[in-house]
Amino acid sequence: MYPLHCLHTFGLSATAKNIIIVDDNELANVNMQAPFVILGQGSNCVFTEDYIGTIVKIELLGKQITQHSDYVEISVKAGENWHQLVVHCMQQGINGLENLALIPGTVGAAPIQNIGAYGVELQQFVDRIGFVDLTTGGSHWLSNAECQFGYRDSIFKRELSQRVLITDVVLHLPKQWQPCQHYGELRLLETPSAQDIFNKVVAVRNAKLPDPAKVGNAGSFFKNPVISQSLFEELQFKWPKMPHYAVDNRTVKIPAAWLIDTLGFKGEKRGGIQCHPTQPLVLTNDGTGTGQQLLGLAKEIQQKVIDVFSISLENEVRLIGKEGFISL
Secondary structure, X not given: OEEOOOOOOOOOOOEEEEEEEEOOOOHHHOXXXXXXXXXXXXXXXXXXXXXXXXXXXXXXXXXXXXXXXXXEEEEEEOOOEHHHHHHHHHHOOOOOOHHHOOOOOEOOOHXXXXXXXXXXEHHHXXXXXXXXXXXXXXXXXXXXXXXXXXXXXXXXXXXOOXXXXXXXXXXXXXXXXXXXXXXXXXXXXXXXXXXHHHHHHHHHHHHHOOOOOOOEEEEEOEOOOEEEHHHHHHHHHHOOOOOOEEOOOOEEEOOHHHHHHHOOOOOOEEOOEEEOOOOOOEEEEOOOOOHHHHHHHHHHHHHHHHHHHOOOOOEOOEEEOOOOEEOO
């Protein structure tokens, strides 16, 4: 059995039956037999108990930058660290990814979740995604449209889940850069450069979010829910200061952190699991937490939000149980 506490940033004690390291030398030899879980740096998943299958650890490395007349193409292997890629682009004078700084995890995991922050989502830059079909062993590419990106969603979380292994991500960053600063603290910046935005995002994330190297966590545990305009109007009557962001003329996005904080969960502990004292969207493990304690607190939060606001929170973190992915 292989210990997993050091392979996911939440750090719960768990084991797996087997582990396979996939790098450039081993990619052609990958022969998957269910059950298995594909793992990057384990920053957006939690092993809630011992896993009976195989962990497929992605360590494909390499990146290439190609200049074009009006955009820069960046081709990156799936095992590269996402934040280090953002830093590398900034150092090369390539702008566009600065809002996505300090998001933990690998490049290969980024399109699965369609990572996003501060008004920017990865889908804005994806040109194509390369992958290996685990059934046939063949290599294929999907265009941006074929990836079916949505809010923290893609085809890789649905139809292609557990069927493909992402190997390459190709991004196109326009040379005509425009700052995106309409979200949160970025609004306070006056005529910022890309470096200014990068610095602010890093500072805010460091101030608000616990470092998983020091306190076990997997970032934002819940997605920000999108609700109907009619439900929002009902809730706004009772909570006139409820923060919100219009998605379109029919739906509104509500910060999950506000819902959780309003219900008094900030700082609440269940055994070794805590709702973070300053960022209630993050659940943490003090090193003694268990999967059952985590699921218990998460379900408690989820149920209270339903009872009070009639809003169903969905976990953003991918939860892995004995036989594979589970949901709250």
